[in-house]
Amino acid sequence: MNVTQESPQTGNPPEERSINPFLASLWAETLKIRRSRVPLFTAIGFSLMPLAGGLFMIILKDPEAARSMGLISAKAQLMVGVADWPAYFNFMSQAVAAGGLILFSIVTTWVFGREFSDHTAKEMLALPTSREAIVTAKFIVTSVWAMAVTLLIFGLSLAVGTLIVLPGWSTVLLRSAFVGILGCAFFTLGLIPFVALLASIGRGYLPPFGWTILTMVLAQFAAILGWGDWFPWAIPGLFSGVAGPRAEALGTHSYVLLLLTSIAGFAATYYWWRSADQTR
């Protein structure tokens, strides 16, 4: 340690050029997500969905082989029914709605909760970069990652469907499937702020995981009882067509509720980061 070198000095020259705080936060969050294995492995896990769907399609295309495969065949028939592009895209939408909530929650939990598990949150508080900029960067990085992975699996599903030569292709179907799958991911992302809030309040990983499981179970109950359109956490699933055509399952009130839930989650997360005592 050479103490004779240049040392900190009093004051900062007012004319000194500085980095935009928001861009600095975005850079930092991007570096963290790039270096970590959690988002990578989660993306790999998400990418298995088109492959699983493709496997079901192969089984359904060949009933003889399906029968010889026993339970897997029965399960495949139960889930998708017929082997064609509409069924495959339908499967993918539902997979994004259900799997997306879990996988997006994992990444959101990691992005927010790791700051407390690794005790790095305290390094982000007394900075010229505002806490709002840091939280916004975290949300943006999580959302970009989630939408990029969704696009990746949509591309993969196109490749898998083409490889196994599924019937029933059309450009209209492609457009509708794109909107359906991206819409499911988008609406699922709208539920993520509460996961971020729980990761922050709970200062770690377990509370947001518990929250995700709880909301998934409640969404099932709400859908079964016919109140799914009034329960924000059931909306991505209903949008995916899991309970029939989305136009019948959802109304304008559903989207408004989802939007309000999302806004409430964002606002609560920002408020917590601004105001809560940071003791870890």
Next chain:
Amino acid sequence: MPNAIETRQLTKRFGDVLAVDAIDLCVGTGEIYGFLGLNGAGKTTTIRALLGMIRPSEGEVKVLGQAVGPNGRGPWAQVGHLVESPSAYPELSVRENLDIARRLHGKPDSSLVDDIIERLALASYADRKAGTLSMGNLQRLGLARALLHKPELLILDEPANGLDPAGVIEVRELLRTLARDKGATIFMSSHILTEVDRLATRIGIIHKGRLIEELTAGDLEKLRTKRLEIRSRNFEAAQICLRSAGYPFTVKDETITILHPHAIEHPDDIAHILVNAGAAPTRLAVEQQNLEEHFMELTADSLTRESPK
């Protein structure tokens, strides 16, 4: 020039627990202020309040003349900090961890990272993942992050924690250089009392959430001064003969204290005077209190209460 740190009646409660109780702190620019206290005394809570990490229940905090806002706003571009144990993103290298800190401090000059790596002797670890660092090197990384942006004020919680003896000396010299040559203000807490004693120009002792004593450089010097302590069965006669012999003294708790250099160098002469006056000493000892003893005295009630039976 405003004080570097000012608190007025700073109070923090966590539920029923009063962690910090009406602390008035005033740390001048360029001072090295040592903040001492037992575990749970309220040191870290005070430091977190200074850094806007927790909201005071009552009172005000000003840092570099600017009020620390309820939303954590403050003059943080000019403040470096190390709070409790050092931390870093384990999957990122030392350089990347520092680069994040540099950018979040809004500093475009990437050479700052190289400079601080060199200064904190982290060059051989610069490209190693922070998760593989030893505790001592992690502490160096934490200090590097605190110093990276050349702050006016350093708020350090246990800066020597985890460092080997050579590292402790290096950090001490580094902090002393910053204060002396660059006018930086340093507010540091530490359990290593000798370290604080060597470095601090002023010391505050916090106990059960209250700032119970502040010692200036003069007080610290007095603490280190040798003295001759005398007790005698014939206390009155002892005082009379010492006064006659020309030794100024003070009396407290039936103990006579002499600071006269000759008496300290030749206690046998004093013994002779006392015996001749018929006031033979029952205790005659040259004492030199240090900060540690003083601290133990001040916080004795807790130590007695908390010691195992």
